Amino acid sequence: SQQGEEDPQALSIQEGENATMNCSYKTSINNLQWYRQNSGRGLVHLILIRSNEREKHSGRLRVTLDTSKKSSSLLITASRAADTASYFCATDASRGGSEKLVFGKGTKLTVNP
Amino acid sequence: GAGVSQSPRYKVAKRGQDVALRCDPISGHVSLFWYQQALGQGPEFLTYFQNEAQLDKSGLPSDRFFAERPEGSVSTLKIQRTQQEDSAVYLCASRLYGANVLTFGAGSRLTVL
Numbered sequence: 001s002q003q004g005e006e007d008p009q010a011l012s013i014q015e016g017e018n019a020t021m022n023c024s025y026k027t028s029i030n031n032l033q034w035y036r037q038n039s040g041r042g043l044v045h046l047i048l049i050r051s052n053e054r055e056k057h058s059g060r061l062r063v064t065l066d067t068s069k070k071s072s073s074l075l076i077t078a079s080r081a082a083d084t085a086s087y088f089c090a091t092d093a094s095r096g097g098s099e100k101l102v103f104g105k106g107t108k109l110t111v112n113p
Numbered sequence: 114g115a116g117v118s119q120s121p122r123y124k125v126a127k128r129g130q131d132v133a134l135r136c137d138p139i140s141g142h143v144s145l146f147w148y149q150q151a152l153g154q155g156p157e158f159l160t161y162f163q164n165e166a167q168l169d170k171s172g173l174p175s176d177r178f179f180a181e182r183p184e185g186s187v188s189t190l191k192i193q194r195t196q197q198e199d200s201a202v203y204l205c206a207s208r209l210y211g212a213n214v215l216t217f218g219a220g221s222r223l224t225v226l
Contacts, residue, residue: 044217
């Protein structure tokens with residue numbers, strides 16, 4: 001079963017606005033990653049934040065991590081129509097054996113031109 | 114090749130048929146993962162290989178699902194006696210040993226009629 005839960009499930013905004021997506025998870029993690037998926041495509045890695053980090057930036061992306069609340073947020077600033085996609089958080093809770101990433105259900109973002 | 118290659122991209126099977134889905138990971142990527150993604154959901158872990166060894170198959174939903182990677186490169190996911198609930202996109206991903214980030218293929222969309 002999926003560990004991460006994103007909210008909102010769907011988000012529709014206008015070009016130029018900021019988009020914020022949240023992710024909650026259940027167990028202790030080594031790191032948390034965000035991936036993007038365009039319709040009919042595979043997932044593409046966006047950004048990784050380690051459990052000892054609180055905030056990370058990459059271009060127009062800003063990720064925060066609160067391990068005490070077991071939650072993360074992804075902020076996309078100055079959104080563009082090309083940002084329209086589904087966004088997933090994925091947690092890495094590897095404990096010497098299973099190397100898998102566990103994905104949430106995703107947030108479907110629509111950016112209207 | 115430059116990316117993770119999956120074939121076929123689309124497969125329609127009649128209920129009860131066997132199907133085989135192929136994944137060609139990035140050269141040198143030791144770790145290979147299979148995920149199942151139902152419509153509107155996040156990817157669900159199926160199985161994980163390190164080279165030719167299948168180290169985790171805890172996500173395979175039934176004994177109708179079988180995966181192999183005999184030479185530590187190309188992998189095949191086989192589904193026997195397909196059922197309608199097997200309809201999904203099957204995603205393959207690979208990564209370097211010890212790396213955190215997965216590189217996904219475009220997926221194989223299976224429709225069982």
